Amino acid sequence: MGRVKSDEQTFVNPPLERGSSVLFPSIAARDAVRQRPYDQVLTYGLKGSSTHFHLEDSIAEIEGGSRCQLVSTGLAAVTTVLFTFIKGGQHCLMPDSVYGPTRTFLATIGKDCGMAVTYYPPAIDEAGLRALVQDNTVVIYAESPGSHTMEVQDIAMLSRVARDVGAKVLMDNTWGFSHFKPFEHGVDCSIQAGTKYVGGHSDLMLGAITTNSDENWQRLRNTAVTLGQYASPDDCWLALRGLRTLRIRMAEHMRAGIEVAEWLRDRPEVTLVLHPALPGAPGHDLWKRDFTGACSLFSVVLDASYDYADMVAFIDALQLFGIGASWGGFESLVLPTTGSITRLPVSSIDAAPTFRLHIGLEDTTDLIADLAAGLDVLNQHRASRT
Numbered sequence: 001m002g003r004v005k006s007d008e009q010t011f012v013n014p015p016l017e018r019g020s021s022v023l024f025p026s027i028a029a030r031d032a033v034r035q036r037p038y039d040q041v042l043t044y045g046l047k048g049s050s051t052h053f054h055l056e057d058s059i060a061e062i063e064g065g066s067r068c069q070l071v072s073t074g075l076a077a078v079t080t081v082l083f084t085f086i087k088g089g090q091h092c093l094m095p096d097s098v099y100g101p102t103r104t105f106l107a108t109i110g111k112d113c114g115m116a117v118t119y120y121p122p123a124i125d126e127a128g129l130r131a132l133v134q135d136n137t138v139v140i141y142a143e144s145p146g147s148h149t150m151e152v153q154d155i156a157m158l159s160r161v162a163r164d165v166g167a168k169v170l171m172d173n174t175w176g177f178s179h180f181k182p183f184e185h186g187v188d189c190s191i192q193a194g195t196k197y198v199g200g201h202s203d204l205m206l207g208a209i210t211t212n213s214d215e216n217w218q219r220l221r222n223t224a225v226t227l228g229q230y231a232s233p234d235d236c237w238l239a240l241r242g243l244r245t246l247r248i249r250m251a252e253h254m255r256a257g258i259e260v261a262e263w264l265r266d267r268p269e270v271t272l273v274l275h276p277a278l279p280g281a282p283g284h285d286l287w288k289r290d291f292t293g294a295c296s297l298f299s300v301v302l303d304a305s306y307d308y309a310d311m312v313a314f315i316d317a318l319q320l321f322g323i324g325a326s327w328g329g330f331e332s333l334v335l336p337t338t339g340s341i342t343r344l345p346v347s348s349i350d351a352a353p354t355f356r357l358h359i360g361l362e363d364t365t366d367l368i369a370d371l372a373a374g375l376d377v378l379n380q381h382r383a384s385r386t
């Protein structure tokens with residue numbers, strides 16, 4: 001995977017290949033290559049170098065798709081996919097739990113371009129979803145579990161509806177990277193924010209889109225190149241390096257995430273832990289049916305007797321959890337959910353302050369001690385109010 005195959009001695013890892021202009025030995029050689037625009041050959045910097053090709057092949061293999069297109073960021077992956085499959089006057093169905101900036105794109109540039117959208121509750125049933133389909137619906141979008149609220153979606157059901165009405169299924173599979181196989185559930189294009197677990201070290205920005213068919217890939221490739229989408233080869237090289245440890249990182253993220261989530265679930269301060277891998281948690285049955293593992297991003301609903309300021313005191317008191325957004329790295333993170341996302345009301349998380357955790361690769365004993373000290377501060381803050 002992403003390896004140099006050579007008859008001669010060579011380094012384990014592919015080289016970092018940077019460049020803009022590609023020089024050809026003759027016009028005939030240049031014309032021959034230009035007739036094969038979708039091959040992984042050097043034609044111009046924008047079209048990729050061997051560093052890109054190695055990473056594209058690796059991500060396509062992990063996702064289980066045909067081919068992959070790299071772009072600058074996870075958000076660029078989202079917008080490039082939407083630009084490819086929705087034209088002005090066409091309509092898409094979006095889960096209400098979608099990543100916030102995806103919603104912002106549709107409310108601004110997407111709207112200006114004439115893309116129509118209906119938001120649906122992520123846990124909608126088949127009849128409900130069918131009722132929302134319009135004559136001009138061309139995309140059913142999915143993100144599972146949803147950003148912050150963590151609803152697991154029935155992707156096979158979405159795909160069944162989409163096939164019946166001739167729509168594409170586009171999925172943001174960032175949470176499920178390497179343990180949800182989108183194309184086995186009927187997805188057409190899978191989006192990865194490579195910034196997260198692919199890189200794994202919080203030191204790069206990257207987006208990747210993998211497709212189920214050559215036809216979808218060529219449409220997507222056209223859009224990406226026409227928009228001038230590109231990923232830095234330095235970042236791709238780091239991402240390839242990140243992938244070498246993906247399996248053991250994900251196994252530890254999963255183990256540590258569940259340990260911390262279970263500890264929090266049993267605390268009196270906590271009403272609900274939104275971690276699909278926890279038995280009894282919302283979405284657990286679908287997770288068990290469809291996923292082979294979990295990452296370490298989940299949300300925690302506090303008891304309704306706490307208010308937002310109590311939660312802020314708790315978050316500020318944490319020593320080992322950075323206050324930050326972009327998860328998937330080796331460090332643990334915390335972010336308030338309450339007040340930072342837009343969506344339809346969800347009874348479980350609107351009733352009480354809610355925060356999101358990313359569990360990194362630190363010692364879980366230390367992380368739990370930090371959370372315990374933070375919860376003491378939470379209780380003190382509530383007591384000082386009353």
Ligand SMILES: *Cc1c(COP(=O)(O)O)cnc(C)c1O
Nearest residue numbers: 073074075099172174193195206
């Ligand atoms: C972070 C994230 C993105 C965007 O990735 P960036 O590389 O930060 O642009 C997209 N979707 C989901 C679900 C994310 O968590």
